[in-house]
Amino acid sequence: MAPNIFITGSSGYVGGSTTKALLAAHPEYEITALVRDQAQEKIIKGAWPNVKTVIGTLDDEVTLADEASKADVVLNLASSDHLNAPKTIISGMARGKKGRFIHISGTGVLNDMSKGPGNPTPKVYDDVKDVREITSLSMTALHRDVDAAVIAAGKEYDIPTAIVCPPMIHGVGSGPGKKRSIQIPYLIEAIDGRGKAFTVEEGNNIWDHIHIQDLASAFVRLTEEATKPNGGAATWGPDGYYFTEAGEFAWKDVVSELAQLLHTSGKISSSDVDKLSVDEAVKFHPWAPVLWGGNCRSRASRLRELGWNPATLKITPSLPEMVKFVLA
Numbered sequence: 001m002a003p004n005i006f007i008t009g010s011s012g013y014v015g016g017s018t019t020k021a022l023l024a025a026h027p028e029y030e031i032t033a034l035v036r037d038q039a040q041e042k043i044i045k046g047a048w049p050n051v052k053t054v055i056g057t058l059d060d061e062v063t064l065a066d067e068a069s070k071a072d073v074v075l076n077l078a079s080s081d082h083l084n085a086p087k088t089i090i091s092g093m094a095r096g097k098k099g100r101f102i103h104i105s106g107t108g109v110l111n112d113m114s115k116g117p118g119n120p121t122p123k124v125y126d127d128v129k130d131v132r133e134i135t136s137l138s139m140t141a142l143h144r145d146v147d148a149a150v151i152a153a154g155k156e157y158d159i160p161t162a163i164v165c166p167p168m169i170h171g172v173g174s175g176p177g178k179k180r181s182i183q184i185p186y187l188i189e190a191i192d193g194r195g196k197a198f199t200v201e202e203g204n205n206i207w208d209h210i211h212i213q214d215l216a217s218a219f220v221r222l223t224e225e226a227t228k229p230n231g232g233a234a235t236w237g238p239d240g241y242y243f244t245e246a247g248e249f250a251w252k253d254v255v256s257e258l259a260q261l262l263h264t265s266g267k268i269s270s271s272d273v274d275k276l277s278v279d280e281a282v283k284f285h286p287w288a289p290v291l292w293g294g295n296c297r298s299r300a301s302r303l304r305e306l307g308w309n310p311a312t313l314k315i316t317p318s319l320p321e322m323v324k325f326v327l328a
């Protein structure tokens with residue numbers, strides 16, 4: 001029988017691109033998508049008539065648990081920060097088909113500004129070598145409370161879990177709903193609004209990147225393993241933690257490319273780059289220090305061991321279409 005997949009976030013950037021990739025790779029999957037309302041339902045049904053929809057939110061415990069109980073795999077891609085949804089879903093799974101749970105986190109959990117904003121830090125977290133360190137980070141780290149809740153609920157209800165932790169995602173999404181990412185789109189808007197490009201301090205701080213299609217293919221890869229007997233070759237449970245990077249970059253290099261692009265297209269009058277203090281940068285986005293001033297350095301060894309390899313190794317080719325999309 002075809003696997004039943006329950007997915008949250010299909011109307012969003014990551015969830016939409018992932019649903020599309022799942023349908024392309026596995027038209028046989030029976031997919032049910034959580035949608036907030038009839039407007040989102042119309043968008044999903046319009047794109048994918050064979051996807052079933054259920055109206056609700058991550059706060060609707062009965063709906064979430066019921067749908068989860070019928071699923072062989074649940075992909076929770078709507079939020080890295082909704083604390084109760086993972087436990088609700090996992091408890092529902094335990095009273096039904098006892099499937100496998102895949103949750104989205106984010107490498108903001110690794111954010112390191114110990115050398116000051118805009119400066120690089122040396123620590124790189126490898127998801128195989130350092131998994132216990134990653135799952136023991138301070139509970140004050142971004143997303144960490146939810147990561148911990150996923151692992152705890154998996155243990156409590158004996159449901160295999162995996163946490164997928166993307167870094168900065170680039171590219172325009174391919175789903176029918178939201179299509180834009182977070183960090184680069186906000187930066188494009190900030191540069192456009194300010195009239196000149198900027199880094200947070202020196203901008204030598206380092207993040208990793210992944211193209212949205214490569215992230216979607218990572219979720220497809222893990223879903224495929226989840227549908228195999230005993231979860232296939234994937235790791236599940238407390239050590240089932242998966243980074244998804246394709247390489248790293250210094251923020252000043254992305255800023256300098258954006259400055260050129262916005263200057264060439266006549267949006268800003270100079271391609272020069274200013275160095276802003278945190279106090280100045282937060283005027284353009286309250287999360288500026290984390291979005292553009294910190295370090296989040298991960299290595300996706302666990303997915304590579306499963307045969308996943310990102311196809312897009314550079315950010316630069318994505319930038320023109322992202323600028324066009326954001327400033328349209």
Ligand SMILES: NC(=O)c1ccc[n+]([C@@H]2O[C@H](COP(=O)([O-])OP(=O)(O)OC[C@H]3O[C@@H](n4cnc5c(N)ncnc54)[C@H](OP(=O)(O)O)[C@@H]3O)[C@@H](O)[C@H]2O)c1
Pocket residue numbers: 008009010011012013014015034035036056057058059077078079080081082104105106107165166167168169170177178179180181182183
């Ligand atoms: N984009 C990145 O670079 C990145 C990187 C790492 C981690 N993440 C994390 O991954 C998650 C998904 O990111 P995204 O970029 O795909 O976001 P997104 O485009 O906003 O997509 C999220 C989707 O889930 C829906 N949703 C959110 N909260 C919900 C709730 N409580 N009940 C029902 N539906 C809900 C949203 O519906 P509405 O539009 O109606 O709210 C939206 O359709 C976020 O938590 C984000 O922080 C993102």
